Amino acid sequence: MADELLWADRPSIRCPGGGLLEGELRRRGVATARGPLYVDTDHAAAVALRAVLPAARGPAGLGVAATGQASSTTAAAVSAAMAAVLAVAGRPRSVLLAAPRSFCAGVERAIEIVERLLAQRGGPIYVRKEIVHNRHVVDGLRARGAVFVDELDAVPRGATVVFSAHGVSPAVRAEADRRRLKVVDATCPLVTKVHAEARRFAGQGDTVLLIGHAGHEEVEGTLGEAPERTILVQSVEEARRVRVPDPGRVTYLTQTTLSVDETAEVITELRNRFPALRGPASDDICYATTNRQDALRSIARDTDVVLVVGSRNSSNSLRLVELAERTGTPAHLIDDARDIRPEWLSGVERIGLTAGASAPPGLVDSVVAALGGLGPLTVGERETTRESIHFTLPAAVRRQS
Numbered sequence: 001m002a003d004e005l006l007w008a009d010r011p012s013i014r015c016p017g018g019g020l021l022e023g024e025l026r027r028r029g030v031a032t033a034r035g036p037l038y039v040d041t042d043h044a045a046a047v048a049l050r051a052v053l054p055a056a057r058g059p060a061g062l063g064v065a066a067t068g069q070a071s072s073t074t075a076a077a078v079s080a081a082m083a084a085v086l087a088v089a090g091r092p093r094s095v096l097l098a099a100p101r102s103f104c105a106g107v108e109r110a111i112e113i114v115e116r117l118l119a120q121r122g123g124p125i126y127v128r129k130e131i132v133h134n135r136h137v138v139d140g141l142r143a144r145g146a147v148f149v150d151e152l153d154a155v156p157r158g159a160t161v162v163f164s165a166h167g168v169s170p171a172v173r174a175e176a177d178r179r180r181l182k183v184v185d186a187t188c189p190l191v192t193k194v195h196a197e198a199r200r201f202a203g204q205g206d207t208v209l210l211i212g213h214a215g216h217e218e219v220e221g222t223l224g225e226a227p228e229r230t231i232l233v234q235s236v237e238e239a240r241r242v243r244v245p246d247p248g249r250v251t252y253l254t255q256t257t258l259s260v261d262e263t264a265e266v267i268t269e270l271r272n273r274f275p276a277l278r279g280p281a282s283d284d285i286c287y288a289t290t291n292r293q294d295a296l297r298s299i300a301r302d303t304d305v306v307l308v309v310g311s312r313n314s315s316n317s318l319r320l321v322e323l324a325e326r327t328g329t330p331a332h333l334i335d336d337a338r339d340i341r342p343e344w345l346s347g348v349e350r351i352g353l354t355a356g357a358s359a360p361p362g363l364v365d366s367v368v369a370a371l372g373g374l375g376p377l378t379v380g381e382r383e384t385t386r387e388s389i390h391f392t393l394p395a396a397v398r399r400q401s
């Protein structure tokens with residue numbers, strides 16, 4: 001896979017769209033490696049293909065070579081992958097970026113906590129669950145000495161363990177105490193707020209109807225605050241059916257990363273059934289989730305396809321994909337440029353681009369660069385609000401900075 005096309009007798013040409021070709025090769029079962037491709041070495045290759053396109057910043061290349069040992073199947077796959085990418089290359093397009101997008105304050109804080117611990121105490125630093133739901137972030141921290149575990153029994157007694165941004169139940173905290181672990185809590189303060197509400201309302205004798213998705217770590221943590229008094233409600237349908245001991249003593253709370261529109265429908269249904277329903281003083285769906293959904297709503301109708309940078313287990317990224325689709329615009333979740341399928345760009349002139357709250361901003365830049373490698377690209381941004389929220393770090397990592 002060419003990062004750059006090199007000739008003996010003329011300037012080299014960079015290949016920013018190479019990620020798309022790499023993804024297409026991998027989907028066709030071809031293992032890839034990236035590097036410069038010398039254009040005069042094709043005599044040694046079973047397949048050596050390259051193209052030079054007019055692109056966003058001068059000419060851009062696409063190049064791929066398979067070694068002399070490549071099977072005919074691999075050679076056919078390489079040719080087909082190149083043809084698939086070239087089929088959508090060379091035409092002008094625009095990218096409209098939604099703003100705000102990418103990291104929120106809670107995610108930045110959680111990542112900084114692990115980074116500071118690694119710098120201050122060295123590895124290994126144990127982290128219960130993924131610190132935030134993003135593959136690139138987790139892989140990057142793992143490479144620097146973070147050890148991600150599913151449960152605390154995988155952490156040696158007395159070691160340092162970080163609780164992820166999604167929060168934990170009291171049972172997990174108690175288990176950490178029993179194992180004498182040094183806990184650093186990276187739970188987002190906005191998740192902590194929901195835990196406090198669950199304790200308060202349950203303590204007042206209410207049944208807490210927690211709107212959220214079963215199995216999500218945040219929901220497991222919040223449910224654990226008052227398990228005997230909390231019922232999970234995942235949909236309007238479940239809101240219609242849920243039974244409570246005393247309809248006059250019911251509170252709703254929500255996961256922080258839900259669809260604003262769908263949650264409003266669930267709450268309306270609950271209110272119809274339980275007129276005395278109480279709720280949190282301020283929305284549990286957090287500012288970052290709300291802002292990213294508002295920003296996406298504003299661009300989705302003006303674009304032909306929407307790409308959402310985020311990982312499959314990122315709740316707020318998945319909600320962005322669903323929101324774009326509800327406005328009638330096809331949308332796709334991508335971990336990075338390699339996940340972009342050429343056929344998504346066929347006949348497409350206007351691409352909407354955003355990223356979930358756990359996706360690094362640099363990934364968005366690399367997607368823009370990859371799209372710019374396919375042909376002339378104009379890039380614009382539509383900002384619906386500006387975020388200035390910042391959360392302070394826990395004292396345990398602040399002290400030693």
Ligand code: SF4
Pocket residue numbers: 104105106107165188189190191256257286287288289316357
């Ligand atoms: S998405 Fe919201 S609740 Fe989750 S970490 Fe970010 S700010 Fe906190």
